[in-house]
Amino acid sequence: MLLYLDTGRAPNPRKVRIYLAEKGLTLPTKEVNLRAGEQRSPEFLRKNPFGGVPILELDDGTIIPESLTIIEYLEELYPTPPLIGTDPVSRALTRAWERRCEIGVYLPASRMVLSQGEVSEHARQTLVARLALVNAGLAGRDWVAGRFSIADITLFIGLETAFRDRFVLDPTWTNLSRWYEAMKARPSASA
Ligand SMILES: N[C@@H](CCC(=O)N[C@@H](CS)C(=O)NCC(=O)O)C(=O)O
Known part of the structure; x- marks a missing residue:
């Protein structure tokens, strides 16, 4: 391989x-x-x-x-440690959150960074709306899909992409800010 x-x-x-x-x-x-x-x-x-x-x-x-x-x-x-859930329901929900993070966060973040004018601004608005939903989803849970998973990895690369364009997290997104600090503290974040 x-x-x-x-x-x-x-x-x-x-x-x-x-x-x-x-x-x-x-x-x-x-x-x-x-x-x-x-x-x-x-x-x-x-x-x-x-x-x-x-x-x-x-x-x-x-x-x-x-x-x-x-x-x-x-x-x-290599199923251990599991990063895509542990049973059919948690696997489905982990994949759903991963898709939301790629389609709703990473792709608009990348469009915002790579384009200009109205296209970039429209992507920024989509990103803000989706991040507000992710922030709400993080209420009462440490990680996007409950336990740490590929959804967190995709959200992290989405946010790091947005930050290249001087994007900042809305201070009211306290769950997301707490999540980002926890994610950055993981040794894998420097990979
Ligand atoms: N959807 C693909 C995207 C792959 C992709 O676009 N990779 C970029 C790096 S992030 C690349 O190789 N770009 C080189 C190029 O487009 O010339 C994936 O998830 O692997």
Whole structure:
């Protein structure tokens, strides 16, 4: 198994890095220099025509793309500690929160950072509305889906992406601020 990541701290490969740190897993990795455009080399495009990392190459040459899919695959191989719930209901709810955090937080945060004008402003408004809901969801629980999970990892990379654009958390979002401090204190946050 060979995991292709970036040379820096791009969000999607970082999601997998944090996941591996939380699992205590070390995989053989190969770094792709995105700034140098290595993801667009013919050799890399043969592995992933979409030209992005992370990808996971299995020993038989099968390529598993997409950060979340790689995580789900690894979770099946290495179920302990569980980061996608422990039974059908908690697995479903963990996945639901993970989707909310990717679609409602990470994607608008990334659109806000990468675009300008009205598009960026619209993304910022979506982000604010979704974060208010995440803040409400965190009432009375330490982690987004109850116990620590991939939903927290996705929310973290979403917030860190937003902070690149000088985004600040609304001071009334006390649950989310408390969650962010707890997340930053985990050793995996520096992965
Ligand atoms: N949905 C994919 C997104 C992969 C992706 O866009 N990766 C970025 C880094 S965060 C990348 O490799 N970008 C290089 C490029 O677009 O040229 C995933 O979750 O893995």
